[in-house]
Amino acid sequence: MKTLNLPRSPKVVLGLGITAFFLLLTIIGPYLAPFSPDDTSFAPNLTPSWHHWFGTTSLGQDIFSQTLVGARATIVVALVAGLVATALSTLVGVSAGYLGGFTDDGLSLMSNVFLAIPGLPLLIVIDSYLPVGSRSNALIIGLVISLTGWAWGARVLRAQTMSLRNRDFIEASRIIGERRWRIMLTEVAPNLLPVLASSLLFTVLYSIGAYVTLAYIGLTSSSVWNWGTMLFWAQANNAPLSGEWYWFVPPGVCIALVGTGLSLLNFGIDEFINPRLRESGLTARQRRRRGLPRRVRLGLTPVLRPVVAKASGPAATSKAAS
Template identity: 40%
Template sequence: MSTLPEAAAVTGAAEAPAPRRETLHYAVRNPKLLVGLAIVLLLLLAGLVGPLLLDSSDPNEYVGPQAAAPGGDYPLGTTTFGQDVWAQFVYGLRATFLVGVVGGGIAAVIAMLVGFLAGYRGGLVDEVLNMLTNIVLVIPTLAVLLIVNAYLGVRSVPVQGVFIGVTSWPWAARSIRAQTLSLRGREFVDLARLSGSRTWRIVFREIAPNMNSYLFMMFILLFGGAILIASSLDFIGLGPTDGVSLGLMLQSAQQWSALQLGMWWWFVPPGAGITAIVGGLYVANVGLDEVFNPKLRES
């Protein structure tokens, strides 16, 4: 999840962008984009609406027979403690999307601020920010998150997303810096500079609009990356202590020997949910690459 498709590069960004109508025309006809979005939106809808349809607001409540197979009142069965797996699943979907939005959003904002400023200003500013980026880049992110999470008394999904966001931005910042370096010498940027526009006005009014597709695809990758990191932390027992997530469902299933007991309905849904979300995001990202890149459309 740490590289952007080559076709997203904005080497020809100074040229007039394709009309929105043309982009929409290719978007609604791209099967990869439609399939990926359909998968993600379906799971998002389940995470938003599913909890509202449940009788209980506590997904960890003991509500039924122990280790019951799917069927009847429990479409995904129950755990060895009589907890409704479907309730945990829909609440887990909500938590998974939340950590993706928070972690991916924070990482994207930091990456844009650092990348744009370093690429446009250059000189000492670029050297300092590049050094900071390299330092964060070589720090073992998972190890830092393990230490931080281990010492937090109460862990929540938003807090987990914040820590993921502040540690997963370097690769995106370097990519944005490289694209900004290629754009800052263009004529339209020089004209804006000569007109007396300030740095951030030039960045967000002249440079950033020429990288819209690139930035959007970058956010998708950061979103999926945050979900994978959060799931890894959850699986080893360092997830939220005041809620439920798909990773925590896997951790509980593994801890209580669901595989050995043949309780496939306990670990298959959360594993399939994580795979479907991340896979759907990747497929949609490939589709967007084809939509925004005329060369890929023609091939």
């Protein structure tokens, strides 16, 4: 089997770590929470302490529990939105790129329209038409967000597909008589995997932002805890002004961390696609140990003086012969 040679740069490892941590939190967060996020039985406005790690709200709710519980809704919605948007953009992008002609014109027009419409106002409009009951449904919110987030990916995938379409192996498939949809599915799509992955990360990141924003301006159900609603309540209760930083900082930091993790992972994908970014395959330590310049400059091939005479060295053989 093919061995995947994933780059092991610190960036990617860190990104993987952060992302894995939050994914884990999505699954077990609600079970870890020491209290119910709705429980108002504690003293209000407690600063962080051993008992309440992140303090309490002015309604007397445990912020640590809210953060843990809120992770699930935030990330599930983002994943749903990301997956659906990526699926949509793949469908649109690959068909447009491969089929060309009128199909391409139509689909490109559609994605350009969606690109041109500002996403957030559209989201707000669509969302305000939703029945209030369905606003607590992660799936429905995710679908709505995905509607505004697929167009960018579709354009990227279309461009990639168009460059693949003229490659010889696609022509070879046509020569043997392969059907079009099969070519798209089995020949084109696998070559788009790195781009797809990158597009998925991007849309997940976008969806977190979109969902948190919707919640923050109060357009999602307040009965579902997520990091956006936490910010909504903190804002509503004037937390930033009254110095209750522990109320809005935890959800903010979590959002930032997820974003960082996903971006770092994206670097990894870039390096995977473009090995030249991998800094010549030499780690910083290897470079230092050999006295090589830290950065390789164009037009200055580094010279490595052999530290130990290699037995296989040609000079050794030829000189020995003399």
